[in-house]
Amino acid sequence: MRVIIIGAGEVGSSIAAGLADDHEVVVVDIDGDRVDDLTYSIDVLAIQGDGTSMPTLEEAGIDRADMLIASTDNDETNIVACNAAKIGGEVFTIARVKKPDLLDTWHRSNRAFGVDFMVCTDLLSAQAIVTIVGLPAARDADPFAGGSIQMAEFEIPEDSSVTGQTVAEADRFDSLTFVGLLRGETVEITRGETVLQAGDYVVVIGSPESVQLFGAELSPEQTPGSAEEIVIVGGSEIGFQVARLLEDQGLSPRLIEADHDRARDLAERLPNTVVMESDATDMEFLTREHIDEADVVISALTHDESNLLISLLAKQLGTSRAVAVVEHGDYVDIFEAVGVDAAINPREITAEEITRFTHEGRAENIALIHNDRAEVLEVEINRESILAGRTLQESMAELPDAVVIGAITREGECLIPRGDTRIEVGDHVVVFARTDVVDAAAAVL
Structure with missing residues (x-):
């Protein structure tokens, strides 16, 4: 897939880095220094120019592009770039905007402005904050399958009742799956014998009720x-x-x-x-x-x-808790290291929302975990999926390593996956995967 990204700021660079290994990516920015930095740091074609200009878009190959993502910090620039792209070719356009009023106009007028999908940074950030507020002790949380499934990332406190326990010992909640563990710079797939240590970040997927109960187990003083x-x-x-x-x-x-x-x-x-x-x-x-x-x-x-x-x-x-908006992504870890309970970076959340359109159109929803070291995907199973009509035990051998099925929904009901669970066409599966195997997993799910 050929993707043109307008804007080489934090959002554009993050998306470009995520796509560079598997797609043909062109990044356009008016700032020459940004273009030079990108040229040396990521394997993409970086062009200096105005993303709203037809000559620049033609130089970027708009006539051969499958998708254009306008991700500058200026709403009007992004909308004009999408409009211009439609003149230059048959391309799916995504615009990042900050003003919710523009999103409302777009929703009301059936793809106004030449934009096929619009992402509102401020609204997404507010929604992420409200989700975190509703789940004390969580470092990150995202709803899936229309809210019937929740993913959450928790830091294991030193005095927690689960510290020092294996996952098998800590797994005492209905409708909850331990899927991943982030320890230092490594991402591990949790097994029954995996020992939870203080300072680990554990990722769980399950019903909202079970996720809240697990959060209460970690921090009893903070009732969900x-x-x-x-x-x-x-x-x-x-x-x-x-x-x-x-x-x-x-x-x-x-x-x-x-x-x-x-x-x-x-x-x-x-x-x-x-x-x-x-x-x-x-x-x-x-x-x-x-x-x-x-x-x-x-x-x-x-x-x-x-x-x-x-x-x-x-x-x-x-x-009890402090949640802060952090505009610079590099500061997120610093904020949380000095005592802020959750740091919300609007640009990271925007990149996360846009990224779900790049997984060959299969991902219904996506969440990036801990500085993009892992991802959680929601996929609707079709007849071509290797999971369709088979039990998980039969299918897992054909999935890449570092992939875990965290939850399944069938007609709105949350199912916790077991080896003998049979997946049906139309089911939604929520999958945890290390970032380096996400595209391979998405291609066969």
């Missing part, structure tokens, strides 16, 4: 679903969307915004949110507002340094 006192710092678009989504769940968060006009606008648009106009770094204000009693503080300001400061202040005051 108990986050009722929620404070959002920053009335950015992400902060607003988080508050709106929490209101949809029947919650009444508090939101702190320093700008007077923005605070007034948010107060009018969020009827069930208490909007407070203040500087969130004011210790006196935070103490007066009992931030120490908050179940979670979500820092959604526009600067990483501010989000780190607010998160650490909240934790110092006694907040």
Whole structure:
């Protein structure tokens, strides 16, 4: 597949790196330094030029392209690039945008702007934050199969009841599968004899209820679903969307915004949110507002340094959990290393959403695990799949190593896979795979 990516920033570079081994990738960016960096770091054709210009698109081979991904930081540029691509060839177009209003317009007007699929960074980030808020102790979480299956990544605490146990001993939850373990730089497929150690990151897939019960086992002091006192710092678009989504769940968060006009606008648009106009770094204000009693503080300001400061202040005051938006992907591990419970990188989430279109059109949903070391895919089984009409025991020998079937849904019912489970056409399977074998697995599922 020939893919043209407009924009060599974090999103574009991440997508290009993921596609370079198996696809013909062309990256276009107006910044010559970015083009040079990409040329030496990834095996792609990098072109300096304006991605909205027909001569540039023709140089990139738009007439032979299967897909164009417009991933710059400018909404209008991305939309124009998709429109221009449609003039140049029969190509599937994906546009990244930040403004939810553009996504709403696109949804209402049946592929407006020449865009076949639109990804809204701010809305995706807000949805990821709300998912994390609903699952205390999780470092990462994603719903699959319409919400009937959940993937979650947990760090094993030193004082956890499962620390030192084998997976077989820790597996005492209905509808839950231990699929992967991240220890240092390695990704392991969990076996019954695998020992869970403090500091490991374990990935589980199962029903939302079982995943929550496992989270409660790891951190009994944080009861899943108990986050009722929620404070959002920053009335950015992400902060607003988080508050709106929490209101949809029947919650009444508090939101702190320093700008007077923005605070007034948010107060009018969020009827069930208490909007407070203040500087969130004011210790006196935070103490007066009992931030120490908050179940979670979500820092959604526009600067990483501010989000780190607010998160650490909240934790110092006694907040149970701190979630922060991190614009620079390289900072995610740093944030979590110094005490932030979950760091959400909008660009990584956007790249994850776009990547699911690159697995030969088979992946219904996808989640990237721990800096793209592994992936979780949801695939609907068709007659060509090696799983169709066979038991898992019969099929697994033909799948690549480092692949695990984590869950199955059949007519909305969650099934936990066992060796004698027979897969039927129309089933949805949720699969954990190490990144280096994902494409091989997706090709035969």
